[in-house]
Amino acid sequence: MEISPDIFEDTQTAFANLSNGDLQKAKALFTLVGNNSLVNLGSTLANLALSLHLPVSPLFKFSVYNHFCGGETFSECKKTIQKLETSHVGVLLNYGVELKETEEDFDKTITKNLEAIEFAGKNKSVKALCIKITGFARFFLFEKIQLGEKLSIEERKELAAVKKRFEKLCDAALKNEVSLYVDAEESWIQNPLDELVEEAMAKYNGECCTVFNTFQLYRCDRLEYLLQQIEKAKAGNYFLGAKLVRGAYMEKERERATEMNYTSPIHKNKKTVDKDFDEAIKICLSTIAHVYFCVASHSESSNLFAMKQMDKLKIARNSDRVFFSQLYGMGDNMTFNQAKLGFNATKYLPYGPVRDVIPYLMRRAQENTSVAGQTGRELLLIKKEIERRKNC
Numbered sequence: 001m002e003i004s005p006d007i008f009e010d011t012q013t014a015f016a017n018l019s020n021g022d023l024q025k026a027k028a029l030f031t032l033v034g035n036n037s038l039v040n041l042g043s044t045l046a047n048l049a050l051s052l053h054l055p056v057s058p059l060f061k062f063s064v065y066n067h068f069c070g071g072e073t074f075s076e077c078k079k080t081i082q083k084l085e086t087s088h089v090g091v092l093l094n095y096g097v098e099l100k101e102t103e104e105d106f107d108k109t110i111t112k113n114l115e116a117i118e119f120a121g122k123n124k125s126v127k128a129l130c131i132k133i134t135g136f137a138r139f140f141l142f143e144k145i146q147l148g149e150k151l152s153i154e155e156r157k158e159l160a161a162v163k164k165r166f167e168k169l170c171d172a173a174l175k176n177e178v179s180l181y182v183d184a185e186e187s188w189i190q191n192p193l194d195e196l197v198e199e200a201m202a203k204y205n206g207e208c209c210t211v212f213n214t215f216q217l218y219r220c221d222r223l224e225y226l227l228q229q230i231e232k233a234k235a236g237n238y239f240l241g242a243k244l245v246r247g248a249y250m251e252k253e254r255e256r257a258t259e260m261n262y263t264s265p266i267h268k269n270k271k272t273v274d275k276d277f278d279e280a281i282k283i284c285l286s287t288i289a290h291v292y293f294c295v296a297s298h299s300e301s302s303n304l305f306a307m308k309q310m311d312k313l314k315i316a317r318n319s320d321r322v323f324f325s326q327l328y329g330m331g332d333n334m335t336f337n338q339a340k341l342g343f344n345a346t347k348y349l350p351y352g353p354v355r356d357v358i359p360y361l362m363r364r365a366q367e368n369t370s371v372a373g374q375t376g377r378e379l380l381l382i383k384k385e386i387e388r389r390k391n392c
């Protein structure tokens with residue numbers, strides 16, 4: 001089937017999985033998320049409820065949680081995964097619990113992720129597990145390493161434990177034939193994170209592509225880093241795994257750069273970011289013999305660009321080298337239409353106990369208000385589909 005320029009306007013395909021009731025709920029949710037003051041108030045109240053150990057309302061689970069998350073348990077997730085599978089949409093699974101600080105928490109995160117890898121191994125439409133290294137390591141340890149400061153004996157032991165945990169995950173991923181997508185984080189800890197992932201790619205990506213790093217194209221230096229990584233993979237005879245994103249910490253990065261008086265590593269404007277993002281797609285496609293990659297974006301223009309380029313270069317739409325991904329609960333107009341056209345479409349699906357996933361959800365909601373046009377676009381498409389159904 002041809003890719004028409006208005007392919008992402010097909011709301012019938014996009015929302016086929018949603019009942020009329022689900023659509024009304026989504027409409028209410030995106031109206032709320034589109035309001036900055038309500039989001040900020042909601043975040044404050046949620047954080048207050050958490051710190052006071054108040055019970056989290058079932059209303060929260062029924063509304064926000066169910067819209068953006070797969071479920072609290074694997075059996076709940078399985079229902080969501082099977083529903084997506086009927087539309088040929090795969091899943092990138094993510095244990096949505098963020099930023100813990102004790103060794104006990106870190107070990108718990110590893111146990112949870114090992115369970116998820118096993119689960120993914122048995123569910124072929126789970127294409128990868130997404131992990132954050134700071135989910136099982138102390139943020140400030142990496143900050144210290146990046147600053148070039150000498151680690152104490154205790155800290156060296158701590159780093160060795162982090163490496164061991166990461167290795168455990170990589171071993172399990174390889175054994176279960178599941179890919180491991182490692183998130184990119186703040187630029188002031190990213191160098192040592194990159195180093196860990198690079199080592200893992202050289203070790204685990206010889207036969208197939210198990211470990212993926214994330215490239216944040218809002219950073220001025222990442223296109224060059226991508227090119228360098230491809231050369232390194234070629235020379236080392238392993239595959240480069242690349243998740244391409246624009247980057248989630250723009251405001252934080254800029255604030256820190258201003259406060260600490262250094263040049264921000266982030267591009268000055270969105271246009272330059274968009275240019276680099278599409279250039280990264282082009283680079284990955286032109287070196288596809290050495291690269292497996294994922295276009296992780298809600299940009300319709302970048303998604304369309306990648307799809308058209310694949311057709312132009314005669315790369316099979318279902319090639320296991322190229323995946324597309326949008327967050328569960330957002331960008332359905334892209335995901336489901338990509339799947340319908342035969343591309344490898346996936347949803348980034350967080351799961352975990354409602355209470356523990358709240359910080360992820362609050363970040364999502366706040367991010368939404370800062371992502372220009374995104375919420376408005378979601379709402380517009382939902383309203384369009386509600387109208388279409390009324391007229392059927």
Ligand SMILES: Cc1cc2nc3c(=O)[nH]c(=O)nc-3n(C[C@H](O)[C@H](O)[C@H](O)COP(=O)(O)OP(=O)(O)OC[C@H]3O[C@@H](n4cnc5c(N)ncnc54)[C@H](O)[C@@H]3O)c2cc1C
Nearest residue numbers: 183184214245246247248269270296297298299325327348
């Ligand atoms: C599956 C998936 C995985 C992800 N994993 C990660 C990850 O590991 N690490 C991470 O950091 N993020 C990650 N993200 C989030 C991602 O980086 C973006 O924040 C988010 O997807 C919005 O970008 P976009 O391409 O979807 O949409 P768009 O709306 O096209 O782009 C919005 C983004 O453009 C950039 N931008 C906007 N305005 C400006 C400006 N004035 N100047 C410079 N840049 C600007 C920002 O990065 C902003 O988030 C992930 C997203 C998805 C869908």
